[in-house]
Amino acid sequence: MKRNWIRIFIALILFIPIGFLQVSIDYSKKLENLESNILLMPGQVAGSLVLSGFKGLAADLLWLNIENYWHSGQHYKMLPLFEAIAWLQPNYIVVWAVGGWHMAYNVFATVRSRGENFYEEFKKMEENIKEKNLKEKAKRIVEEIKVLIEGLARDYEKTDKKIEEYFDITDKCLVEIEEFKKNKKLYEILYGMINVPVEMVFWYRNGISFLKKGIAYNPDRYDLYFELGWTYYHKGRDYPNAVRYLEKAIKFPHPEYVDDVLAHAYEKNGQIDLAIKQWEKLLGTSFDSIAKRAIETLKKGEPFTP
Amino acid sequence: MRKVWIIGLNSFRESLRKKTLYILLVVALIVIGASKAFSFLTAEEELKMIKDVSFSSIEFFGALIAIFISLTTISNEIEKRTIYTLFAKPITRQNFFLGKFVGIVMILFLNFILMTLFFMGLLIFKKSPPDIQVFKTLFLIFIELILIGSITLTVATFASDAFNIIFSVFLYIVGHLTSYGNQLIERTENIILKGLGQMLYTIVPNYENFNIRDKVVVGVEVSWNYVTKTTIYGILYILVVLLIGSYFIQKREI
Numbered sequence: 001m002k003r004n005w006i007r008i009f010i011a012l013i014l015f016i017p018i019g020f021l022q023v024s025i026d027y028s029k030k031l032e033n034l035e036s037n038i039l040l041m042p043g044q045v046a047g048s049l050v051l052s053g054f055k056g057l058a059a060d061l062l063w064l065n066i067e068n069y070w071h072s073g074q075h076y077k078m079l080p081l082f083e084a085i086a087w088l089q090p091n092y093i094v095v096w097a098v099g100g101w102h103m104a105y106n107v108f109a110t111v112r113s114r115g116e117n118f119y120e121e122f123k124k125m126e127e128n129i130k131e132k133n134l135k136e137k138a139k140r141i142v143e144e145i146k147v148l149i150e151g152l153a154r155d156y157e158k159t160d161k162k163i164e165e166y167f168d169i170t171d172k173c174l175v176e177i178e179e180f181k182k183n184k185k186l187y188e189i190l191y192g193m194i195n196v197p198v199e200m201v202f203w204y205r206n207g208i209s210f211l212k213k214g215i216a217y218n219p220d221r222y223d224l225y226f227e228l229g230w231t232y233y234h235k236g237r238d239y240p241n242a243v244r245y246l247e248k249a250i251k252f253p254h255p256e257y258v259d260d261v262l263a264h265a266y267e268k269n270g271q272i273d274l275a276i277k278q279w280e281k282l283l284g285t286s287f288d289s290i291a292k293r294a295i296e297t298l299k300k301g302e303p304f305t306p
Numbered sequence: 307m308r309k310v311w312i313i314g315l316n317s318f319r320e321s322l323r324k325k326t327l328y329i330l331l332v333v334a335l336i337v338i339g340a341s342k343a344f345s346f347l348t349a350e351e352e353l354k355m356i357k358d359v360s361f362s363s364i365e366f367f368g369a370l371i372a373i374f375i376s377l378t379t380i381s382n383e384i385e386k387r388t389i390y391t392l393f394a395k396p397i398t399r400q401n402f403f404l405g406k407f408v409g410i411v412m413i414l415f416l417n418f419i420l421m422t423l424f425f426m427g428l429l430i431f432k433k434s435p436p437d438i439q440v441f442k443t444l445f446l447i448f449i450e451l452i453l454i455g456s457i458t459l460t461v462a463t464f465a466s467d468a469f470n471i472i473f474s475v476f477l478y479i480v481g482h483l484t485s486y487g488n489q490l491i492e493r494t495e496n497i498i499l500k501g502l503g504q505m506l507y508t509i510v511p512n513y514e515n516f517n518i519r520d521k522v523v524v525g526v527e528v529s530w531n532y533v534t535k536t537t538i539y540g541i542l543y544i545l546v547v548l549l550i551g552s553y554f555i556q557k558r559e560i
Contacts, residue, residue, distance in 0.1 A: 007549040015508055025532070056519060092354070
């Protein structure tokens with residue numbers, strides 16, 4: 001019987017190395033980025049999966065929900081899910097990349113189409129505005145905002161400085177529509193339309209900050225630097241920032257197209273010498289013929305990137 | 307040692323006759339196979355889903371098998387009174403207990419291998435042969451399954467089946483949450499609470515240590531150092547559990 005107690009004694013003693021090992025494992029988890037965060041998930045299934053240690057599966061279920069929302073056009077519903085998945089699996093690059101793209105491109109486009117709806121509504125009720133002065137003023141505001149919306153959707157720069165200028169326009173318009181308050185319907189249309197460019201900028205910036213958050217979790221891979229650089233380049237026409245992040249992307253192992261985009265970004269940013277050097281790096285790769293043409297054109301002093 | 311092996315082999319054969327085992331195995335294979343249904347996603351997303359679903363199924367169904375097989379392995383012997391015949395022979399209670407443990411490890415290994423082969427087949431079919439990280443993940447899952455099985459077996463030496471199943475499932479969930487509990491303990495200022503919390507954190511098996519699958523599927527590389535430390539942790543814990551089990555089996559009135 002006495003010998004039997006020894007077993008319990010040894011078992012208790014063994015908890016000492018177990019305790020030390022646990023401390024060491026916790027330290028390794030921190031070092032190797034293996035820690036996970038708790039999160040109360042939307043939806044019972046996902047929540048119970050998280051609590052049972054199946055975070056990856058919970059993330060997959062949420063991803064399938066995103067697919068459903070995407071195909072049914074419910075873009076706004078996808079947003080909390082991106083955040084949730086990113087929290088569950090912060091090293092899942094696709095979520096950050098798709099989430100950032102979704103905000104800066106898709107939600108941005110959805111907001112823009114709401115602007116078109118406001119415009120159509122205004123056109124329908126334009127005839128009913130009896131006072132000529134007010135009608136002209138409303139028309140001018142709507143056209144001014146429409147130009148701003150179209151510009152933002154196409155090729156307007158979205159640098160902080162430029163955005164302040166766009167906001168000056170919307171602020172001015174907001175003051176001007178005060179006198180339309182008596183006509184509630186018209187006021188609502190004008191107010192809604194003025195808010196469209198503000199919201200477009202909001203979603204562009206949200207996309208950017210989502211990608212930056214992703215970079216904070218994954219700073220040693222090219223992917224998200226490239227996505228961010230591309231969003232600045234293509235959507236924002238913000239070339240200094242595009243160059244800044246694309247230059248960071250090429251510091252890590254990356255595919256050739258990243259160098260290609262950086263070469264274009266240098267040119268657009270006015271750094272022609274660097275653009276030529278960047279194209280020269282692409283000689284002998286699958287971008288060889290483009291690189292040759294680009295170098296030739298840039299050396300002549302002509303623009304290569306449309 | 308030979309006696310332990312013989313009991314283990316018999317225990318393994320007996321477990322093979324249980325229908326629950328086959329039902330769980332078939333369901334697990336169906337779930338793993340169903341992960342192929344995500345072909346509407348991009349190739350990268352589909353591969354991630356296949357890995358997620360497969361790792362989770364291997365662990366979840368493996369845990370269920372570990373619990374259900376370990377749960378009844380001792381109580382069945384007592385119910386059928388075969389334990390008396392066994393103890394009439396020169397077999398100690400320790401031999402019996404360790405033999406049961408060996409039997410559980412064998413049955414878990416068989417199920418684990420079947421599910422893993424099916425998973426590997428899927429990966430090869432998707433032209434993405436498994437890398438070393440996949441094997442590290444699977445290895446740690448297997449250690450976790452043995453730990454789960456040994457805990458259930460030990461509880462079976464002194465508690466009823468009903469209590470055991472509730473306890474094992476509860477511990478499975480709590481064991482995956484201890485890391486979160488530790489985060490709360492670290493923020494506690496009360497020294498007594500902190501001490502108690504730290505003690506609990508050490509005593510309760512930390513199943514999250516074995517969970518590297520969520521990181522591996524998204525490309526995070528787990529070092530051999532981590533795998534080794536976690537394996538030693540698992541082995542030490544299994545040893546503790548078996549020592550406690552052998553104490554209780556000795557004390558049990560049969």
